[in-house]
Amino acid sequence: MHPAKSVILFTTASGAGYGMMIWLAVLAALGMLPQETVFGILVFGLAFALIVGGLLSSTFHLGRPERAWRAMSQWRSSWLSREGLAAIIGFVPLGLFALVAIFGIADMALGAVVGVIGAAMALLTLYFTSMIYASLRTIPAWHNGWTVAGYLVLGPMNGAVFLAFLFALFGFADAAAAMRSIALAMLLAGLAVKLLYWQNIRTSAPVSTAGTATGLGHLGKVEMTGSPHDSDNYLLREMGFRIARKHAEKLRRIATLLGFVVPIICVALGLVFAEGPLNLLVTLLSVIACQIGITAERWLFFAEAKHAVTLYYGEQAV
Amino acid sequence: MTSLPETTAKKLGLVVDLDICVGCHACAVNCKEWNASAKSAPLTDYDPYGKKPDGVWFNRIHTYETLDEAGHGQTVHFPRSCLHCEDAPCVTVCPTGASYKREEDGIVLVNEDICIGCKLCSWACPYGAREYDENEGVMKKCTLCVDKIYNKNLPEESRVPACVSTCPAGARSFGDLGDPESEVSKLVAARGGYDLMPEQETKPVNKYLPPRPRQDGRTADKAPRMLASADESTEGAGVIARWVDKILS
Numbered sequence: 001m002h003p004a005k006s007v008i009l010f011t012t013a014s015g016a017g018y019g020m021m022i023w024l025a026v027l028a029a030l031g032m033l034p035q036e037t038v039f040g041i042l043v044f045g046l047a048f049a050l051i052v053g054g055l056l057s058s059t060f061h062l063g064r065p066e067r068a069w070r071a072m073s074q075w076r077s078s079w080l081s082r083e084g085l086a087a088i089i090g091f092v093p094l095g096l097f098a099l100v101a102i103f104g105i106a107d108m109a110l111g112a113v114v115g116v117i118g119a120a121m122a123l124l125t126l127y128f129t130s131m132i133y134a135s136l137r138t139i140p141a142w143h144n145g146w147t148v149a150g151y152l153v154l155g156p157m158n159g160a161v162f163l164a165f166l167f168a169l170f171g172f173a174d175a176a177a178a179m180r181s182i183a184l185a186m187l188l189a190g191l192a193v194k195l196l197y198w199q200n201i202r203t204s205a206p207v208s209t210a211g212t213a214t215g216l217g218h219l220g221k222v223e224m225t226g227s228p229h230d231s232d233n234y235l236l237r238e239m240g241f242r243i244a245r246k247h248a249e250k251l252r253r254i255a256t257l258l259g260f261v262v263p264i265i266c267v268a269l270g271l272v273f274a275e276g277p278l279n280l281l282v283t284l285l286s287v288i289a290c291q292i293g294i295t296a297e298r299w300l301f302f303a304e305a306k307h308a309v310t311l312y313y314g315e316q317a318v
Numbered sequence: 319m320t321s322l323p324e325t326t327a328k329k330l331g332l333v334v335d336l337d338i339c340v341g342c343h344a345c346a347v348n349c350k351e352w353n354a355s356a357k358s359a360p361l362t363d364y365d366p367y368g369k370k371p372d373g374v375w376f377n378r379i380h381t382y383e384t385l386d387e388a389g390h391g392q393t394v395h396f397p398r399s400c401l402h403c404e405d406a407p408c409v410t411v412c413p414t415g416a417s418y419k420r421e422e423d424g425i426v427l428v429n430e431d432i433c434i435g436c437k438l439c440s441w442a443c444p445y446g447a448r449e450y451d452e453n454e455g456v457m458k459k460c461t462l463c464v465d466k467i468y469n470k471n472l473p474e475e476s477r478v479p480a481c482v483s484t485c486p487a488g489a490r491s492f493g494d495l496g497d498p499e500s501e502v503s504k505l506v507a508a509r510g511g512y513d514l515m516p517e518q519e520t521k522p523v524n525k526y527l528p529p530r531p532r533q534d535g536r537t538a539d540k541a542p543r544m545l546a547s548a549d550e551s552t553e554g555a556g557v558i559a560r561w562v563d564k565i566l567s
Contacts, residue, residue: 001441061436061437062434062435062436062455063433063434063435063436063437063450063451063452063454063455063456063457064433064434064435064455064456065434067414067432067433067434068434070413070414070415070416070432070434071413071414071434071436072413073413073414073415074412074413074414074415076321077321077322077409077410077411077412078410078411078412078413079411080411080413080436080438081413081414084413132411132438135411136407136411136441136442137407137444137518137519138407138441138442138443138444138518139441207517207518208444208515208517208518210382212514212515212516212517213444213514213515214382214394214396214514215512215513215514215526215528216336216382216384216394216528216529219384219386219392219394219529220384220385220386220387220390220391221384221385221386222382222383222384223382223383223384223385224380224381224382225381225382225383225393226341226379226380226381226382226395227380228343228346228375228378228379228380228398229371229372229375229378230371231370231371231372232370232372233372233373233375233449234374234440234449234450234452235440235446235449238437238440238441238450239440239441239446307441307444308444308445308515308518309443309444309445309446312380312398312445312446313380
């Protein structure tokens with residue numbers, strides 16, 4: 001599948017933003033969320049910027065972005081529609097939560113309640129995003145539970161890594177320590193989920209073959225000797241993308257190392273070191289490494305996924 | 319609404335006979351001609367007269383070669399277009415309602431006025447039936463010539479999809495595959511018509527008829543042997559040929 005930059009940016013950025021919101025709500029419910037206006041503006045501002053930026057970037061790959069509002073109408077059947085609707089509805093509790101946490105417009109107990117509702121909407125949105133991919137039978141690499149687990153774990157994981165740094169930066173030692181523990185657990189879970197996702201791609205039996213695509217399988221091996229067109233076409237550009245496939249192993253190593261291993265070491269060191277400049281530095285390193293790693297992971301998620309239509313163009317099995 | 323209809327009154331579709339198709343691409347060309355000037359127009363081309371022509375087509379003709387373990391091969395020409403599936407995944411994934419399946423005849427269509435060009439339907443279709451029009455920013459697909467098959471301005475015999483009316487070999491048939499008594503349904507039953515990628519659970523309406531078994535190895539060997547002996551022997555030749563042979567030798 002063609003890895004559209006707008007979709008990679010959307011899923012990574014809004015995933016991190018929703019992840020931040022989820023943990024902010026958890027901390028608020030536990031009574032551990034520091035209430036300070038400047039910090040609040042920055043941390044909620046960043047979370048909203050990541051979510052909104054991601055959602056906006058996802059409209060860039062549309063042929064008719066001005067009609068994007070129509071995408072909310074088919075929630076009865078379409079996961080994409082459900083995702084859009086959940087994202088929009090989620091802004092209400094998340095916005096109220098931010099107002100309470102930053103400006104104290106109401107009691108924090110109420111803030112925690114709307115925060116938890118907002119966090120539930122955020123998780124639901126991530127789940128709907130994952131189902132857009134996991135529901136596609138045409139792409140067996142995606143059509144399984146590991147895709148759902150990946151989106152549900154990686155967004156909150158990235159959000160926790162961001163928050164650990166921000167709390168440390170503003171000197172909220174208790175909250176930083178709590179977020180580091182959460183980030184460490186999520187990073188380990190993220191690594192496990194991605195390793196199992198890749199394992200699943202490597203070991204699952206093909207779903208469709210050139211034989212079933214043409215119905216000629218009973219005659220032997222089916223090979224295309226004549227293409228319908230001499231030059232490129234939409235199907236090959238969108239679904240037949242294979243540039244990164246030959247670099248798959250290298251990208252997998254980059255994603256594993258930078259997305260998980262380096263952040264795990266940095267966050268663990270952060271738990272060992274006393275708060276201070278060195279600790280801040282390794283925590284910042286975990287944020288940067290994680291962003292590069294997750295981008296590589298998401299790129300690979302698309303580039304490595306084989307689509308059934310390629311069976312008509314020479315692929316033997318998907 | 320992009321929920322699929324429970325049932326459709328008719329299941330209009332195509333039957334493609336892979337035993338007859340000669341791979342001439344006439345169906346693809348006539349499809350392009352009709353749809354570039356009718357309801358679906360424009361059917362965009364990019365760089366049509368340049369070095370890398372590209373564009374939107376509803377019909378694509380592949381050629382495959384099969385090879386079995388005994389080393390016997392077969393060439394099969396294979397037209398590929400929308401199968402107007404009963405459980406069309408391209409319809410249910412659509413977030414806007416632009417993609418729909420008609421209750422009256424089962425034809426799967428795109429309402430180009432509300433399509434946002436998210437391309438998700440093309441991801442959901444295993445058959446490559448949907449192509450994105452970069453100029454219009456919307457998805458396009460085979461309409462089963464909905465603007466031709468019901469067109470009262472055309473003579474009755476012309477009210478079939480363009481690919482069917484143009485096929486010089488008669489490899490394509492059109493009709494109601496939901497009616498077991500229809501000509502197409504009888505054809506499918508008689509020839510063992512099959513679904514493409516049934517494991518994708520799309521329940522295609524269009525059916526493909528398999529190529530008939532080729533002649534066995536012995537018959538295949540005969541061609542070169544006959545050619546070799548034709549130079550030498552007059553056995554079985556006509557009176558004049560034998561007479562000319564006798565004079566000249």
